[in-house]
Amino acid sequence: MLVLIRSLRSHIEADRELPGNVPSFSMQGPLPEAASQNRPAKGNTGRRTGVEGETVLSSSVPGGLDSPSAGKGRPTVTLPEGDAAPASQRSSDSPQILVPGPYRRFSVPEMPITTNGEGEVRALNNVRTDLGDCRRCALHMGRKNIVFGEGNPHAGLVFVGEAPGADEDDQGRPFVGRAGQLLTKIIEAMKMQRQDVYICNILKCRPPGNRNPAAGEIAACEPFLVKQLESIRPKVICALGTFAAQTLLKSDVAISLLRGKFHRYHNIPLMPTYHPAYLLRNPSQKRQVWEDVKQIMNMLADDSG
Numbered sequence: 258m259l260v261l262i263r264s265l266r267s268h269i270e271a272d273r274e275l276p277g278n279v280p281s282f283s284m285q286g287p288l289p290e291a292a293s294q295n296r297p298a299k300g301n302t303g304r305r306t307g308v309e310g311e312t313v314l315s316s317s318v319p320g321g322l323d324s325p326s327a328g329k330g331r332p333t334v335t336l337p338e339g340d341a342a343p344a345s346q347r348s349s350d351s352p353q354i355l356v357p358g359p360y361r362r363f364s365v366p367e368m369p370i371t372t373n374g375e376g377e378v379r380a381l382n383n384v385r386t387d388l389g390d391c392r393r394c395a396l397h398m399g400r401k402n403i404v405f406g407e408g409n410p411h412a413g414l415v416f417v418g419e420a421p422g423a424d425e426d427d428q429g430r431p432f433v434g435r436a437g438q439l440l441t442k443i444i445e446a447m448k449m450q451r452q453d454v455y456i457c458n459i460l461k462c463r464p465p466g467n468r469n470p471a472a473g474e475i476a477a478c479e480p481f482l483v484k485q486l487e488s489i490r491p492k493v494i495c496a497l498g499t500f501a502a503q504t505l506l507k508s509d510v511a512i513s514l515l516r517g518k519f520h521r522y523h524n525i526p527l528m529p530t531y532h533p534a535y536l537l538r539n540p541s542q543k544r545q546v547w548e549d550v551k552q553i554m555n556m557l558a559d560d561s562g
Contacts, residue, residue, distance in 0.1 A: 406457030498532030
């Protein structure tokens with residue numbers, strides 16, 4: 258009995274020596290309260306806080322029907338009016354690119370405003386002169402012709418495609434193959450002719466085997482496209498296909514998500530839609546393109562009215 262009392266006394270004295278009477282065992286990992294603080298809030302799994310407090314997806318944006326794998330992320334995107342971010346989050350230094358949320362925001366450099374008139378023809382000729390016998394990227398080694406663009410230099414509507422194909426390379430003219438024939442039918446369905454609009458591409462030379470444009474090729478060619486659009490100053494731009502839309506909008510959002518609503522490129526309304534070549538492979542998507550085209554027609558009619 259005496260031995261038992263001495264044993265209990267020694268245990269009590271040992272406990273009193275521990276500061277704050279903290280349990281003597283070691284807890285592996287954080288305390289339950291800390292773990293709950295570090296755990297993402299319910300419904301926010303897979304997200305992170307982006308620019309200016311936005312919540313953006315940490316994974317790549319899902320692809321669409323005519324979409325390549327997601328591209329590299331770039332600096333800043335704002336939502337269209339109606340779905341726009343608060344005014345405090347908008348930049349007053351550059352026009353806004355309108356991209357369906359909750360995707361990242363990208364900024365576009367300012368385009369100088371020019372007036373419509375005879376200057377467009379002279380300006381386009383100057384752009385072509387500046388382009389010259391272009392050797393700014395490796396595509397010049399395999400091309401037959403530079404495909405600069407053609408159409409009305411005063412056009413209210415400009416179609417921008419991806420790159421020339423074999424027929425375009427042969428003739429030096431944009432959209433003259435099977436996809437071009439379909440584009441001509443679309444233009445005629447809009448109660449216009451090819452000579453009423455302007456047609457061009459992101460790239461001026463054909464990529465080998467009609468492969469996707471490379472980043473360096475886009476970087477070499479895009480300044481001339483910007484000068485073309487600056488010279489024409491159209492009322493509406495129609496971006497045909499994934500690469501045209503993503504290049505102009507500086508976005509990696511799939512074309513299937515970009516299409517169907519107006520965005521802005523240097524303060525010009527821009528409608529992305531599927532490329533005519535994609536429609537040749539997927540004719541069921543023609544109805545969606547026609548819906549996009551009708552919005553363009555309404556925009557042109559409203560602007561002229």
